[in-house]
Ligand SMILES: Nc1ncnc2c1ncn2[C@@H]1O[C@H](COP(=O)(O)OP(=O)(O)OP(=O)(O)O)[C@@H](O)[C@H]1O
């Protein structure tokens with residue numbers, strides 16, 4: 069009888085905010101927050117992913133919801149390993165017959181030690197062959213940009229923990245800048261703004277909701293407002309406030325300006341031939357935070373370059389990673405080197 073030959077190679081985006089797993093011929097099977105809930109007393113993991121995120125900021129005393137990948141780096145090796153294992157196992161029906169290969173998209177600023185941790189975790193989760201690729205490169209491939217050509221493309225991936233700015237040409241990153249500022253920082257700015265201005269304490273999840281609902285980086289045609297619930301720091305009791313998109317834009321200005329400064333610096337460091345390409349083709353923006361209202365317009369205004377946000381910025385790295393594993397021979401040159409890369 070035999071088993072049907074099903075190749076279950078994986079394209080994985082190990083993001084600070086979200087982890088995605090694409091499986092060849094089966095599609096996007098995992099799209100969950102990179103969150104792990106841990107029992108403080110026993111140190112045991114009690115939930116991972118969506119279930120754990122629901123616990124963030126509202127866990128009972130003994131349970132702590134942790135994001136093991138803070139600021140684009142691995143903050144807790146052990147938990148990242150357990151999380152990655154959990155997601156990989158979840159998609160692996162045929163693991164005893166065909167151990168999959170995987171390409172994993174990671175921040176470009178990742179250290180050797182962090183690379184090892186990612187590779188080891190995937191291997192111990194049953195992956196037979198692990199390759200790493202930088203997030204901007206994976207996004208570009210996910211978008212179908214011909215990265216092997218000499219012509220340059222600027223890709224900016226603004227995620228939860230990092231903003232990565234890369235100029236790609238001839239299968240490599242000609243210019244590569246990574247700042248550890250992304251959507252998380254924006255959320256934190258909202259938390260501290262509400263605290264400073266209204267003595268109102270809100271959690272990270274509420275701040276993220278505010279950002280998505282009314283946040284912006286450029287004046288809106290119709291400014292928005294919303295009701296926010298939190299705890300009054302003085303009276304110590306719950307309080308409701310109405311806040312406007314204008315004030316949230318002010319609150320977001322610092323992290324956004326920092327990202328834009330980094331983009332300008334990257335443009336300055338780009339070799340002139342490639343600058344000419346970017347002038348023609350513009351900047352391509354991806355990552356969840358590129359969905360912030362008016363960020364494209366703000367960038368357009370500050371750089372005088374065309375700016376395009378891609379259609380599906382949240383899944384691009386995972387799609388690109390899968391494409392790479394499907395055509396490994398073609399894409400081999402774009403992979404990151406790891407101390408043990410053999411072939
Ligand atoms: N509509 C939106 N407006 C603004 N921000 C958004 C929107 N949708 C998602 N985000 C933000 O996008 C971020 C997540 O993006 P993404 O999944 O690309 O990050 P990641 O890949 O996990 O992180 P990183 O690439 O930094 O490791 C979160 O901070 C989230 O709040």
Ligand SMILES: [Mg+2]
Nearest residue numbers: 083203227355
């Ligand atoms: Mg990302």
